[in-house]
Amino acid sequence: MRTTDKVALNGAGEAKSPQVQSVDQPTTSGARHEVLGLKRETLQQIHYQLLLARFFDERIWMLNRQGKTAFVISSAGQEGTQIGIAHALQPGHDIVFPYYRNLALVLALGATPREIMLGQLSKAEDPSGQGRQMPSHFGLPRLNIMTVSSPVATQLTQAAGAALASKIKKDDKVTAVFVGDGGTSKGDFHEALNFASVHCLPVIFVVENNGYAISVPLSKQMHIQNISDRAAGYGMPGVTVDGNDVLEVYRVAKEAVERARSGGGPTLIEAKTYRYRPHSSSDDDRFYRSREEVEEWKHKDPVERFERYLEEQSLLDNATKQKVRKDVKRAVDEAQDYAEKAPYAAPEMALRYVYDEEVR
Amino acid sequence: MRTTDKVALNGAGEAKSPQVQSVDQPTTSGARHEVLGLKRETLQQIHYQLLLARFFDERIWMLNRQGKTAFVISSAGQEGTQIGIAHALQPGHDIVFPYYRNLALVLALGATPREIMLGQLSKAEDPSGQGRQMPSHFGLPRLNIMTVSSPVATQLTQAAGAALASKIKKDDKVTAVFVGDGGTSKGDFHEALNFASVHCLPVIFVVENNGYAISVPLSKQMHIQNISDRAAGYGMPGVTVDGNDVLEVYRVAKEAVERARSGGGPTLIEAKTYRYRPHSSSDDDRFYRSREEVEEWKHKDPVERFERYLEEQSLLDNATKQKVRKDVKRAVDEAQDYAEKAPYAAPEMALRYVYDEEVR
């Protein structure tokens, strides 16, 4: 694996999303976050990341309407799952195979708004591939965020392979891989979970169950209630979690990551959640789901729920709420401003990097 | 689907294996076969078919040693499973997707020794394909025994497709598909069971778990005890059965077939059994399993067990035992005699049947 620091931006003058710290130590009683051992700063990070992801998401849809980006695919509604998992990992040490829906995840892992916006606008400095891929096809060597492709579910066996390498090398890394409910119907899901279980690999499989594979509802995808029920068929633990409850997601993920790191093998985590937007900017979800259904889910919004929790714990006041909103807006404005000015890769650059260019 | 009666032999002077009758009516109490509603004639058929398959199998290994056939793959040890399932089906009406291990199955379904021997010796009259395929790659249009290929597990989604067609056409057919334990690791298994369950299709999936995929033992194939445990992940019934107990196999298969036919959807049946021979005539099993293990299984031999049962029920005396052995020997001798004399397809025949030759 080789890095592209030449294009990975860590430049000054840039609003960075706070880095995730390694997991804090749990206490036994008290408020939920205390039981989970989450420090106040961590809660503030989570809060910031939830709002950043949501706001960034709204911004790129706006850019799409303005004709400034040809394709948008959204994490709106699923931030709770993605950020909850991110905090159970050690960014930069652990290995992550995201999928195209994982904007909130990669931001929480430490990708900067600028890095992501450069990808969204397909500019030469896009660290995921100089604009070669569609937006949201993430990839960031410095954070072990493995390059995302479009074919659904191919990342699952690859994640098992990365975890196998960690087992052979004894490098203490855990691999986390993400897939949608639709992706679980593909043979890759079966083959990956089976292999990971046979070899007791340090990997967690995260299914973001948002109820649809584009237009195809769960009822036409599978004849079971919980995707996590499939774990038993591989002799691995499986858990279903409310994906819009970031603290609960963190709890089950932390347990799974610790099990994986300590040699206990893989876990299947199903997070039940919902996407607010159409599948992508090329989709129109009115063909296949009611506005009522979408509205209903918005009452379970992961961002609002977490803010309510912080307020109940009097860890969040209105002034802070406004400040954070200002901060994320500034971060996204700056990212957009930089990315819009940034140049495209030269056309002939399309010919580069088919093979290793350093030998012969 | 089109038939090849021109090559399917039903000629006189040929020792036929008795046809399977449609399932008899069960009584509620008494001996096992009575509870299952199996008439004496059916038991005699089963007995004949068990011995025929075993004897046929021994004969083709002999032919292989004599250099008369280049490839042998064996059902020896697994006859109990295959013949038990066959009797729960309606041969010629129901649809069967076998795999290469299913010699006993196709004989029990009504393929004649001559038809099979013509395939074993790759002669022009081979009804499965005029000698184009390796031996034991069965296929017999008149019995809806669908053409077998070598790639493992590809038949599973095809069986789901055939069952989907039956559901659309309402033709009252049940599809039965067979695969080994090794084949369950391939994505096809997952995709087929999932689709069949979503659409509540009239299909039964039969896994012949003989403990090995060539040399790879179960422990390196999966991290579970029973393959039938995977059924729950698709919301379908799954059952594990002693594959060497032909009556027990028949019982679970009958239940599954009736469920399928009555609109109750698919079932996964795992039959635990064992192959006595190396994987095929190209294999040497001494590389990967002990003679002791093989011997141990021979004490659970499905043929002996069924004969013991018949004797306990005083449904079998020594005279009959000897007669049946003579009968199967004659049937196989006749088949070999005919097949050895039969001609090969002309070399240029290799060019035929790439596309439908009846149009243009």
Added chain:
Amino acid sequence: MALKTVLEAVRDGLFEEMRRDESVFVLGEDVGQRGGVFRVTEGLQKEFGEDRVIDTPLAEGMIAGVAIGAAMNGMRPVAEFQFADFIHPAMEQIIDEAARVRYRSANGFSCPVVFRAPYGGGVQGGLYHSQSVEAFFSHVPGLKVIAPSFPYDYKGLIKAAIRDNDPVLFFEHKKTYTLPSIKQEIPDTEFIVPIGKAKVVRQGTTLSVFAYGMMLHQSLEAAKTLEQEGFNIEVVDLRTLRPLDRETVINSVKKTGRALVVHEDNMFGGFGAEIAAILADEAFEYLDAPIKRLAGPEIPAMPFAEPMEHFFMPNPQKIAEAMRKLAQY
């Protein structure tokens, strides 16, 4: 007569065949309620119901396997792959199974199934929504491969494919789906276009161009340009890639003595290689110039960013330039 786009032509063909033959049914991802991501199957589920227009789980290998099994049991499935890019999980079923069912059983069984797939680039689809995959399948005996260019042929050939008794891959160039400039008047009366016949869509004497899909249209545009320069370009619409209409291809070059093959797919081992190889053998004595191929560059797939995508795609200017060079050789 009615003016139709490529997309409407395919859809009309599906409607007509499903009305004509009860054994025809459609399956694929999002083909039902959604009417397909390109809306090719729009309205089918409403008319024919969920039994004959099936939204499948996401698994291309399963889609192909189910279609094959249903075909072996008397149906005529039309399976859609949402993008040709995603056909790879089905290659085992298509190449090892569909293509061999009839052959391996010596005509005992058959597999009348149609595999539809939108292919081709220039739509900002990036690496995985722009691929051309015809080279993989046109190599395989037992399969038929169709890649039309005009609405009339799309309709006539999808109907022929559905009635064919062997497996057919039917490739639809997504950039041409709604292209207004290529709309055609299509008769309301039933018609079929035979599989295996190419068509000289522009008579010429200077050189012969062989193409299909979007490249066929761009070649015609380039031919117009060269006409003003006094060159008289013959353009052959291949329509069917396997079985190839060798006679039409060879006769065209016997007439012009010069050949140019154009496709989007990369050149090395692409479909154009077979055309060139056939001509280098069977039209050798008639060749007045090297056989030329214009194709996508040797990179894994089409980049997303517009400047790079534009760099990748052949276009009328590049084609015209290739024609000029070859004409002046």
Added chain:
Amino acid sequence: MALKTVLEAVRDGLFEEMRRDESVFVLGEDVGQRGGVFRVTEGLQKEFGEDRVIDTPLAEGMIAGVAIGAAMNGMRPVAEFQFADFIHPAMEQIIDEAARVRYRSANGFSCPVVFRAPYGGGVQGGLYHSQSVEAFFSHVPGLKVIAPSFPYDYKGLIKAAIRDNDPVLFFEHKKTYTLPSIKQEIPDTEFIVPIGKAKVVRQGTTLSVFAYGMMLHQSLEAAKTLEQEGFNIEVVDLRTLRPLDRETVINSVKKTGRALVVHEDNMFGGFGAEIAAILADEAFEYLDAPIKRLAGPEIPAMPFAEPMEHFFMPNPQKIAEAMRKLAQY
């Protein structure tokens, strides 16, 4: 120096590279305890243990995906497909993933993996144990495709493939595995054969033959026959199919003016088409005769019954006849 078969040469190469580099490991069906169904990996598990010689479940897509993921995490996997015929379930992973990891990430990630597969017929393997699949993969940018003929090259090229920083398909002709007639003295000292270089294994002036694997050996045999008839055949061992050594191929034909390509795979869209297409373009002025291809017939795969299998396979007689015709053109 020691006299080695093709099989021993590959095995020796694997042993040497696994000893040299801890990141090299082997995975596949039956490769461990069984030492492979052809015994190519015999002894590896004993020396390197179960962690580095892994018997996998039966799932080729998984084998490829696991290898790719391990490669992205710093390993150099050597994945075996038990037969090339069964590589199709892995095509999505090989074509869409392995071949594009470096490209799509603009050099951010790489995928140094070797996919080994025994291919080819004439061994009574029937439809599914005899296939040649090189045409599918040599078309794909981002992949390298190797198909050696002699033991020395098998060893030197498997070592080169393992050290290469990009995905390599390594095809081994199963009929040549233990062929005594082609055993070679191989130096005990370490050596590498560079990827991308063809080799003129027989100098000639009458015509040039291009082949690889079993067909290369049969072409040499045929060349001997023609020598007695006064013809002087040049034979080129392609060794690497992608990237192809265009220079050696073109220069040979510039010298002889005649070209014959031989392979087992069926002709239409086969690898020979690309060779012919390149020559029809870049060696056009030097051609004295049509470019000829000798290949398997246009049927889905090789039948099992010996008379039909024999009918399918090219052989020295057929090749000699093709040479004669071309020489006398």
